[in-house]
Amino acid sequence: MISKEQFIEKVREEVFPQLLATESERIRTLYKGGVWIIFGFIILSFLLLLEGYNNKDGIKICQYSICLACLFSLYRAAHIWDKYVHEQKKKFTPSFLKFLGHLKYGQTDIDIDLLQHSCLFPPFKHSINDDCISGFLGKTRFSLTETDLLIYNLGGVPLMYEKGTIFRGICIYIPLKRSISGYTLLFNTSIPQHFPDLEKITLDYISFRKNYRVYSSDQIEARTLLTPSFMEKLNTLKKRFNNKRIDVSFWSNHVLFAIHTTEDLFEPYSLFKSTRNVKTYEKFYDGIKAIDDIIRILTINNQALSQKGKFNKRLYEKISWNKKSQEVIIDFIRDIGLLKLFRKRMK
Amino acid sequence: MIIFCIILAIVVLILYFSYVGVIQAKNQLDEALSGIDVQLKMRCDLIPNLLKMAQKFMKHETETFTKITTLRTEVMKQPIGTAKRFAAESKLQDAIKPLLVSVENYPQLKSDTTMEKAMENFAQVEENIAASRRFYNTALRELKNKIQIFPSSLFAKYAGDISDYVYFKASKQDKKPIDVNDYL
Numbered sequence: 001m002i003s004k005e006q007f008i009e010k011v012r013e014e015v016f017p018q019l020l021a022t023e024s025e026r027i028r029t030l031y032k033g034g035v036w037i038i039f040g041f042i043i044l045s046f047l048l049l050l051e052g053y054n055n056k057d058g059i060k061i062c063q064y065s066i067c068l069a070c071l072f073s074l075y076r077a078a079h080i081w082d083k084y085v086h087e088q089k090k091k092f093t094p095s096f097l098k099f100l101g102h103l104k105y106g107q108t109d110i111d112i113d114l115l116q117h118s119c120l121f122p123p124f125k126h127s128i129n130d131d132c133i134s135g136f137l138g139k140t141r142f143s144l145t146e147t148d149l150l151i152y153n154l155g156g157v158p159l160m161y162e163k164g165t166i167f168r169g170i171c172i173y174i175p176l177k178r179s180i181s182g183y184t185l186l187f188n189t190s191i192p193q194h195f196p197d198l199e200k201i202t203l204d205y206i207s208f209r210k211n212y213r214v215y216s217s218d219q220i221e222a223r224t225l226l227t228p229s230f231m232e233k234l235n236t237l238k239k240r241f242n243n244k245r246i247d248v249s250f251w252s253n254h255v256l257f258a259i260h261t262t263e264d265l266f267e268p269y270s271l272f273k274s275t276r277n278v279k280t281y282e283k284f285y286d287g288i289k290a291i292d293d294i295i296r297i298l299t300i301n302n303q304a305l306s307q308k309g310k311f312n313k314r315l316y317e318k319i320s321w322n323k324k325s326q327e328v329i330i331d332f333i334r335d336i337g338l339l340k341l342f343r344k345r346m347k
Numbered sequence: 348m349i350i351f352c353i354i355l356a357i358v359v360l361i362l363y364f365s366y367v368g369v370i371q372a373k374n375q376l377d378e379a380l381s382g383i384d385v386q387l388k389m390r391c392d393l394i395p396n397l398l399k400m401a402q403k404f405m406k407h408e409t410e411t412f413t414k415i416t417t418l419r420t421e422v423m424k425q426p427i428g429t430a431k432r433f434a435a436e437s438k439l440q441d442a443i444k445p446l447l448v449s450v451e452n453y454p455q456l457k458s459d460t461t462m463e464k465a466m467e468n469f470a471q472v473e474e475n476i477a478a479s480r481r482f483y484n485t486a487l488r489e490l491k492n493k494i495q496i497f498p499s500s501l502f503a504k505y506a507g508d509i510s511d512y513v514y515f516k517a518s519k520q521d522k523k524p525i526d527v528n529d530y531l
Contacts, residue, residue, distance in 0.1 A: 202485050204484075219378075219482050220478050220479050221478075223478035223481050224477075224478040227478075
């Protein structure tokens with residue numbers, strides 16, 4: 001992969017002219033959204049004004065309408081900005097990616113099945129993907145996506161289900177040439193996890209043991225994968241991602257990294273920063289470079305055995321967060337909620 | 348009276364879990380030792396295959412093959428898990444290394460697909476041996492911590508005599524600085 005200086009140089013030569021041409025459009029879009037927000041605040045001030053009057057029905061209707069109008073103006077601002085950023089990302093991100101390898105924007109190998117099979121997350125119903133990048137860094141294929149994983153949870157009111165986000169961050173998937181017989185899960189937390197069908201692995205060094213919890217179906221296999229050099233590199237990568245939590249799962253011939261972050265690490269375009277701001281592009285480069293480092297670690301530590309891995313479905317069903325039990329629990333909680341509501345009404 | 352019973356119950360529970368911890372640590376140590384043996388056996392089983400393929404091309408290395416075969420026979424004679432077995436395995440490992448390096452001098456052999464796969468399998472097994480040794484060291488450390496620190500130290504005798512268990516160390520041969528000229 002090219003160096004950061006070479007990357008910035010190429011961006012300046014080839015992409016900057018097109019980016020600078022959009023600068024005025026960016027500022028116009030920013031002002032458009034800003035106008036809607038200011039309009040929303042002005043409407044809000046009327047709401048506060050009306051609050052001083054008597055609590056009559058007419059006033060109430062006005063207040064509700066003002067609330068709706070305020071919300072609409074905020075939504076409109078967000079929609080304008082979001083749409084513009086999305087268009088610009090689609091237009092310019094491929095231009096940045098072509099300097100870094102054979103990479104494509106908008107495509108990913110990461111689907112719901114893969115995320116569920118990794119066993120890094122509790123059962124979830126939906127995933128919302130934002131930026132997707134896939135392709136080859138060197139000879140190794142990888143995919144990444146910024147994703148939100150959602151589950152429907154019981155909210156504060158019985159019978160009403162709220163969406164709950166169980167994971168928000170970046171998932172990086174790398175297919176391995178090596179075959180892994182079981183599961184090895186690494187959680188970047190000091191809180192013990194509950195996997196009764198897996199063994200707890202005590203890592204070699206105290207510093208790792210304090211910050212990571214490892215569970216695996218095979219002690220030897222886990223240690224072959226999580227060598228001290230791999231753990232050191234993982235620590236370095238954490239610093240690259242601002243010390244965000246990184247969980248890793250090895251299974252079959254897959255490895256999935258889940259980085260818990262709300263930051264947009266793979267967006268070379270920002271509405272709120274000037275297109276001349278080089279730091280945005282450096283941040284983008286750092287993100288892709290970190291993935292390149294991960295790939296090089298895995299190639300160093302794992303000899304290239306050209307075996308196709310078999311998915312251990314039996315083990316997966318045993319250790320995955322039991323979907324059925326969770327649905328039963330949700331139904332049970334809902335029933336208790338119904339019971340409380342019934343009792344309240346009886347009183 | 349009730350408070351006394353509760354305190355007594357807590358103390359009994361602590362002692363019980365300490366005892367369980369010592370037994371579990373000892374069992375894990377035995378498992379780790381057995382794990383090393385499994386990997387060493389796998390390596391031993393790969394050697395005849397490797398030698399057969401190498402003999403076709405490396406006709407002038409008969410001395411090396413003979414030495415390796417003799418050492419392998421010596422290894423198979425020793426009981427599993429004993430210090431003598433580990434010492435014999437260490438000598439065998441030292442004998443195989445130059446053979447694998449000298450494969451580089453025979454391009455025909457190096458490019459043979461079967462030989463390539465055999466070398467890959469061998470490298471994988473070596474990795475597994477290193478991992479199992481690290482597991483053994485970790486298990487031994489955990490057991491030693493338990494029997495030396497109170498309250499688990501009260502149950503040290505249930506772990507048996509662990510003086511024979513030593514941390515795995517590299518041989519003198521491995522610690523010698525490498526001279527690149529030996530291989531060029």
